[in-house]
Amino acid sequence: MTRVLQTLMDGVAVGSTYALIALGYTMVYGILRFINFAHSDIFMLGAWFSFSLAGVFGWTLAGATPPPWAAVVVLLGAMSGTAVLGYAIERVAYRPLRSAPRINVLIAAIGVSLLIENIGQLPIAFGTQPQRMPSLLPDAVLFEVSGVSIRLVDTLVIGIALGLMAALEWLIYGTRLGLAMRAVSTDAQTAALMGVPVDRVVSATFAVGSALAAAAGFLYASKYPGINQPAHATWILLGLKAFVAAVVGGIGNVRGAMAGGLLIGMVEIFGAAYLSPHLRDVYVFALLILVLLVRPAGLLGRATVEKV
Amino acid sequence: MRAILPWVAVLGFAMLAQVAVGPVVGHYWTKILMDVGIAVLLAVSLNIVNGFTGQFSIGHAGFMAVGGYTAGILTYYGGAALFDLPPGAVAPGIAGHLWFALSTLVGGVVAAVAGVVVGLPSLRLRGDYLAIVTLGFGEIMRVLLTRTEDVIGSAEELATAPWTTQVVSTGGSLGFTGLPFYTNLFWTWLWTGIAILVAYRLKESSTGRAMLSVREDEVASGAMGVRTTDVKVIAFAMAALFAGIAGGLFAHEIGTTLNPAELGFQKSFEIVIMVVLGGMGSVTGAALAATILTIVPELLREFSEYRMIVYAALLVVVMLVRPTGLLGHREIWHAWRRS
Numbered sequence: 001m002t003r004v005l006q007t008l009m010d011g012v013a014v015g016s017t018y019a020l021i022a023l024g025y026t027m028v029y030g031i032l033r034f035i036n037f038a039h040s041d042i043f044m045l046g047a048w049f050s051f052s053l054a055g056v057f058g059w060t061l062a063g064a065t066p067p068p069w070a071a072v073v074v075l076l077g078a079m080s081g082t083a084v085l086g087y088a089i090e091r092v093a094y095r096p097l098r099s100a101p102r103i104n105v106l107i108a109a110i111g112v113s114l115l116i117e118n119i120g121q122l123p124i125a126f127g128t129q130p131q132r133m134p135s136l137l138p139d140a141v142l143f144e145v146s147g148v149s150i151r152l153v154d155t156l157v158i159g160i161a162l163g164l165m166a167a168l169e170w171l172i173y174g175t176r177l178g179l180a181m182r183a184v185s186t187d188a189q190t191a192a193l194m195g196v197p198v199d200r201v202v203s204a205t206f207a208v209g210s211a212l213a214a215a216a217g218f219l220y221a222s223k224y225p226g227i228n229q230p231a232h233a234t235w236i237l238l239g240l241k242a243f244v245a246a247v248v249g250g251i252g253n254v255r256g257a258m259a260g261g262l263l264i265g266m267v268e269i270f271g272a273a274y275l276s277p278h279l280r281d282v283y284v285f286a287l288l289i290l291v292l293l294v295r296p297a298g299l300l301g302r303a304t305v306e307k308v
Numbered sequence: 309m310r311a312i313l314p315w316v317a318v319l320g321f322a323m324l325a326q327v328a329v330g331p332v333v334g335h336y337w338t339k340i341l342m343d344v345g346i347a348v349l350l351a352v353s354l355n356i357v358n359g360f361t362g363q364f365s366i367g368h369a370g371f372m373a374v375g376g377y378t379a380g381i382l383t384y385y386g387g388a389a390l391f392d393l394p395p396g397a398v399a400p401g402i403a404g405h406l407w408f409a410l411s412t413l414v415g416g417v418v419a420a421v422a423g424v425v426v427g428l429p430s431l432r433l434r435g436d437y438l439a440i441v442t443l444g445f446g447e448i449m450r451v452l453l454t455r456t457e458d459v460i461g462s463a464e465e466l467a468t469a470p471w472t473t474q475v476v477s478t479g480g481s482l483g484f485t486g487l488p489f490y491t492n493l494f495w496t497w498l499w500t501g502i503a504i505l506v507a508y509r510l511k512e513s514s515t516g517r518a519m520l521s522v523r524e525d526e527v528a529s530g531a532m533g534v535r536t537t538d539v540k541v542i543a544f545a546m547a548a549l550f551a552g553i554a555g556g557l558f559a560h561e562i563g564t565t566l567n568p569a570e571l572g573f574q575k576s577f578e579i580v581i582m583v584v585l586g587g588m589g590s591v592t593g594a595a596l597a598a599t600i601l602t603i604v605p606e607l608l609r610e611f612s613e614y615r616m617i618v619y620a621a622l623l624v625v626v627m628l629v630r631p632t633g634l635l636g637h638r639e640i641w642h643a644w645r646r647s
Contacts, residue, residue: 035436093624097631103364104631106439107584110366110577111623118616231616233572240443247440281451285444292437293429 002147007273008266013154013223015265016161020216021242022249022257023168024209030185030252031205034102037109038089040239041116042082042210046217047227048126049078051133059134071136075160075218079211086210087203095199113236120230130228133221157219164215165258168208172254177204185252216242237281241268244288250301259300318501326494338493342561344602345496346554351582351598352503352591353550358580359588359637360516361543362523363431367442368551369575370449374422375415375552376559376566377453380484382411383560384459385466385474387488394463396486408490412499412556419552420545427544432537446573453568454481461486483567484559491561499557503550507591508639510546519543520589581623587633592640597633 021043028036051060053074059066093112097105120126139153172178180201183191192198220238221227228234241264249260264284271283291298330338350368357365387407388395398404422445430441457477460466469477478484510516518539521529530536559566578601586597605615626633 035439093628096628100627100631101362102436103358103362103588104627106364106436107580108624108627110580111620111627114577114616114620115624118614118620122613122617233574236573237447240447243440244444247437278455279451282448285448288444289429289441292441296437 003273005145005148007269009148009150009154011266011269012262013157013265014220014269015262016158016165017216017220017223017261018238018242018245018265019258019261020161020164020212020219021239022246022261023165023254024213025243026246026249026251026254026257027181027205027209029246030254031181031188031202032094032098032105034105035109035243036209037106038112038116039209039213040236040242041113041120041230042086043213043217043220043239043242044230044235045085045116045120046078046082046214047133047221048120048217048230049081049214050074050136050218050221051131051227052126053077054134054136059136060131064134066134066136068138071222074136075215078214078218082214082217083207083211086206086213090203090206095202117231117235126230128229128231130226130232133225133227135222135225137222153222157223160215161219164212168212168254171208177201181205241281241284244284248288248291248298250298253298253300256298256300260298263299314505315502318498318505321501322494322496322498325497326492330493339561339563340603340606341493342491342496342557344599345493345500346557346561347579347582347598347602348595349496349500349503349550349554349557350579351586351594352500352507353547353554354579355583355586355588355591355594356507356510356519356543357547358583359590359594360511360519360523361540362526362588363540363543364436364439365442365544365547366439366573366576366580367426367444367446368547368579369571369573370442370446371419371423371548371551372555372558372575373446373449373453373566373568373571374548374555375412375419376555376571377415377478377484378418378552379408379411379415379556380487380559380566381475381478382414383408383490384484384487385471385477386411388463388466395460395466396488398488398490404488405490405495408488408560409495412495412553412560415556416549416552419555420549423545423548424541427541427548431540431544443573443576446571446576450568450572453478453571456480458482459484459486479567481568483565483570485565487560487566489560489562491557491559496557499550499553503553504591504595506546506550511589511591515539515542523589581619584623584633585626587635587637589637590633590635590639593633593635593638596635596640 021039024039025036054060057070058064059070089112093108094105097108121128137153137156139151141149142152142155143150172181180196183194183196184198184201188198242261245260245264246257248263249256267283267287268280272280329341333341350372354365354368357363384395387393387399390407391399391404393399399407426441426445430438456479459479460469460474460477518534521532521534522536522539526536558564582598582601583594587593605612608615
């Protein structure tokens with residue numbers, strides 16, 4: 001029982017960060033119909049921006065005691081940094097290819113991804129050494145349930161992730177921008193004819209998606225403080241798993257991405273705890289192939305027929 | 309007679325590479341030329357899927373791993389049993405090399421079967437799902453390979469180990485070390501020449517035309533009576549076959565280790581970059597790009613830090629200014645023609 005609860009807690013924490021990343025993938029796919037391979041690097045940059053920003057304030061030094069508002073500053077700073085970057089990437093690399101075949105955009109995305117990673121590895125950027133994220137979120141044992149200590153940091157990670165998801169839900173279903181996003185996602189041409197500024201909506205989508213990925217980066221680094229160097233394979237792997245979450249939930253479906261993220265997190269963490277910790281990636285991809293075989297449109301997605 | 313001539317030419321070319329080129333250029337450049345051959349083989353084979361058929365596979369290194377490990381098991385353990393030698397020893401004479409050729413071929417066939425198994429479900433779906441599934445397949449392969457047992461090094465241990473133990477003793481994350489160095493210029497360029505010839509002839513054949521039509525418009529080509537799924541699976545299996553053979557060559561090359569980390573998605577991406585830069589659908593373009601992208605980094609060793617930055621930037625720029633790659637769909641001898 002103790003172990004189940006502990007695993008559940010970890011699963012929800014990891015799953016909610018996957019969900020945050022998956023949202024970015026699914027929003028971009030919903031609107032532009034391509035896999036933004038550079039999204040996992042935005043996630044990576046979220047973690048590294050957080051670390052660098054904490055470094056600017058001197059909170060990464062040994063013995064430093066960051067104030068309680070440190071987390072807020074770092075989180076918002078990292079989110080706005082990647083939002084600007086996400087906007088810039090779309091503007092420079094993807095917008096000129098709007099009418100090109102999708103495979104070209106896909107390849108450009110891979111190019112952007114490799115570019116970010118390898119620039120990030122340069123000595124003037126983040127370097128090639130892994131770093132340790134200072135604990136900015138306060139940590140304490142909140143309470144114990146049958147031997148399981150519910151930690152404050154886990155609760156905060158889950159809380160912030162759920163809060164951001166609620167905010168996104170409001171943005172998409174409760175604002176004019178969200179209405180425009182849904183319109184462009186349904187049919188970009190018709191939306192443009194109805195006076196929706198498609199380019200601005202796409203830019204906003206990239207900015208919002210990137211900000212969420214940065215938040216995921218910050219939260220992930222808060223839970224697992226060892227942050228790997230920018231080109232390390234773990235980042236792409238985490239991004240891939242988040243993408244799997246988006247596909248499993250139904251690509252293009254915002255609520256599906258949230259559900260898929262949590263599901264993938266659970267499958268991975270429970271599989272690692274009860275079957276074999278070494279095969280955690282295998283479970284995720286096996287689940288993906290299974291879902292694609294049974295429900296190609298994903299759990300919450302609707303099957304579409306390509307019309308000519 | 310005309311049908312056999314190109315194959316004879318490939319054989320002659322490979323022999324020439326082994327007998328005349330190898331000794332002249334020395335060990336260092338022989339190694340580079342073998343690397344080039346393997347890269348060309350990989351790029352030309354991936355081009356069948358990404359270039360001809362317009363599908364997007366980014367798990368090519370996974371098939372390379374399947375072929376490499378299969379061939380490795382056959383030459384390392386199989387070779388020891390067959391020739392009554394300690395494991396990892398190069399069998400003397402022509403017999404060893406024939407066994408090696410057979411092993412790489414079997415590795416290729418196993419990779420092709422894996423290609424069909426992976427491709428059949430995902431190729432029925434929308435195009436970009438293939439990208440994810442191939443990537444997922446490559447990752448699953450990599451993780452599973454890191455979980456294998458240590459390589460059995462001594463003849464005494466090997467004698468007592470049943471074959472079921474042998475096939476899973478491929479070194480785990482340390483890699484399959486101690487494989488005999490069978491790969492030489494002859495085998496590398498023989499397989500590469502065959503792949504180039506097959507790819508080029510395929511492009512001009514009816515199956516190849518069907519592939520090109522799937523690339524241009526899948527719905528329209530289906531309406532014209534092309535069995536789109538079949539065509540895609542054939543392309544996928546052929547690409548996997550040659551990737552598996554390339555894996556076998558890579559495994560037995562001097563100065564490389566067959567290890568799971570080497571065959572991750574970075575390797576797959578590198579092959580994709582070669583295909584894209586060369587021109588998607590151009591056999592000679594892919595070969596040219598693979599050659600350049602293998603030799604240039606050798607010459608620029610001291611700038612290796614910036615190598616990937618240049619690659620990546622090149623990829624984005626090529627997509628922006630020349631979306632069809634350097635040669636586009638044309639072959640190198642069409643280069644002077646107006647498109």
